[in-house]
Amino acid sequence: MFNLFKRTFWLGLALTAATAHAELPASYKVVLLTENFPPFNMAVDDKNFARDDGIDGISADVVREMFKRAGIDYSLTLRFPWDRLYRLTQEKPNYGLFSTTRTPERESSFKWVGPLGKTSWVLVAAPGSSLTVKDLTEASKYKIGAYKNNAVTQSLEGKGVPLVTVLRDQENIRKLAKGQIDLWATDDPAGRYMARQEGVSGLRIVLNLNDAELYLALNKETPDEVIQRLQKALDQMRSEGFIDEITNNYL
Template sequence: MSKPLMALLASALLLTGGPVRAESSTSYSMALLTENFPPYNMSVDGKNYAQEADLSGIAVEIVREMYTRAGIAYTMTLRFPWERIYNTALNQPNYGVFVTARLPERESLFKWVGPIGPDDWILLAKGDSPVQVNSLDDAKRQGLRIGAYKGDAIAENLTAKGLELELSLRDQENAEKLQSGSIDVWATGDPAGRYLARQQGITRLKTVLRFQTSELFLALNKETPDDVVKRLQDALDQMRKDGAVERITASYQ
């Protein structure tokens, strides 16, 4: 084969291969929404609105690195309340929301990337509380006052099981309610609940029931191209293999 022909074929491969794929990735941009949910996502100043560099947390750092490795443009905004940003990602193309539990009833509503981290569901009580709980049915029989975060998967799950909850618009309010005795137990995630409580200066808590093991994900609007989802998942898988996920997680413990 002549050198001119080889050069022509090489040029053709470049035009139809890598550069085209890279352009399709970088030209696609997503708007990512999150909430104050330490230690996974939070605003630097603790307020309920923040953008870009004013966000921190395990999931924030993992998602940033994931999008960078995948070569996909994005913006990142923290807003309030959770129901608003969840529904925006559910209904608006090019939007995503993190972190959220990948539940059976949500499976077909989004395209998923993850898992980003664990989120066991627990009932927390004050360290000196006499409360003992063997199951959710036991908590219901005892008539315990259960605090939970409105719109959160934990609250939805417990409500569906017939438990009556005292709902708060911010999960950290439940730490305060527990401390003041306004509620008997707090239905929250682990490690998120204890992290929130420490921010409030509350450290003497005990787990009285661990009732579900869950994983947290990035949920993308269903119209997100499959190629974009795959690039993100591949990037996250590589981050887990090379230790990036472990290093980020460890920095918040």
């Protein structure tokens, strides 16, 4: 009886270990989505649609290497608007989205791998503007442009700050330059990088709201094996200095 118990016990442990390290099906593939969010992810030709090698940027290069090292197949597509990509990733198994700011409000909506990079949430004024604000209460008196459903916007809306949202962040740059909005809620350095692409330089940060980290967000049904293999690959890349090297190439 005791020998039978021991055999059953060790067989159970072996089956548990085998399940924990089970290989993914040969056909397994992650559908990766991203948007124009330079210098982290962007279309090589500056358009709003690109696939695979037509996409570059800090996070794009890091994610490619991460999937390669983890031995997981993927497809990569850049499109807009962010709001649609965000909802697709929440709804579709094996979908992933980057670069996504990890916030307490989003924590339970995805599984996470990262960080891929760092960013700051800021309010910026147009070149030549003398506008100053000391806090969000004072900033709320002005017309603030924001990008629908991104992390900065979600945070400000959660605090009751009135915003004018758009589906394309480039619209905020044009509105700011024309005086149609007083402030732009954006990420730094992404906002400054994007503005330069639109021919606008000299934006002035008037309020730093938060420092944040960017992640790969994956649908909640993504197997834990995938999360573990990707995170292990990313941690190795960071220890080797790979991420710092890629970041320095762009910035």
